[in-house]
Amino acid sequence: MPVREDKPFRELCQENGIAMTHQRQVLYEVMKTMHGHPSPEEVYARVKKKVPAISLATVYKNIHLFVESGVFQKVSMHHGSVRVEMNREPHHHMVCSRCRKISDVGERELGLVAKRNRLPGGFLVERYAVDVIGVCADCQHGSSANRSGLR
Numbered sequence: 001m002p003v004r005e006d007k008p009f010r011e012l013c014q015e016n017g018i019a020m021t022h023q024r025q026v027l028y029e030v031m032k033t034m035h036g037h038p039s040p041e042e043v044y045a046r047v048k049k050k051v052p053a054i055s056l057a058t059v060y061k062n063i064h065l066f067v068e069s070g071v072f073q074k075v076s077m078h079h080g081s082v083r084v085e086m087n088r089e090p091h092h093h094m095v096c097s098r099c100r101k102i103s104d105v106g107e108r109e110l111g112l113v114a115k116r117n118r119l120p121g122g123f124l125v126e127r128y129a130v131d132v133i134g135v136c137a138d139c140q141h142g143s144s145a146n147r148s149g150l151r
Contacts, residue, residue, distance in 0.1 A: 016069035026050050028071070029063050037075050037083035037093075037102045075102060092130035098139040105132065 008021060009028055013020040030046045031038070040140065044059040063084060066072045073085035075093065091104045092112075117125050 094132045096136035
């Protein structure tokens with residue numbers, strides 16, 4: 001599900017203390033339309049079609065700026081690469097331990113109980129992020145095909 005942000009980019013920049021530039025606006029507009037958890041390289045490939053002079057370093061820098069200012073969220077980095085969270089609805093992640101694909105899973109599907117905003121020791125919760133590590137259906141199918149010699 002792509003990000004649903006009704007505010008104009010100019011207003012979003014003002015609220016988050018970001019200087020508005022043409023490259024940032026194109027980057028933001030492209031990212032808003034992307035599904036899943038795109039990597040900076042995937043974002044760069046799309047933005048480069050609209051702004052041929054943009055560099056991968058500029059895309060990385062501005063994604064980092066968007067994440068730091070709260071415009072977008074970063075998916076946990078411990079899965080091997082930086083990924084940007086495009087889904088604003090509360091959810092968690094299923095991460096394939098083989099191909100590293102990240103899929104969203106709802107709280108109800110995981111059977112999670114109501115969340116608390118304070119935990120023992122005075123820990124103030126900012127957000128919950130559950131990663132379910134396993135093997136996706138595609139990799140399971142590929143693995144069984146490999147074992148049976150079909151590939």
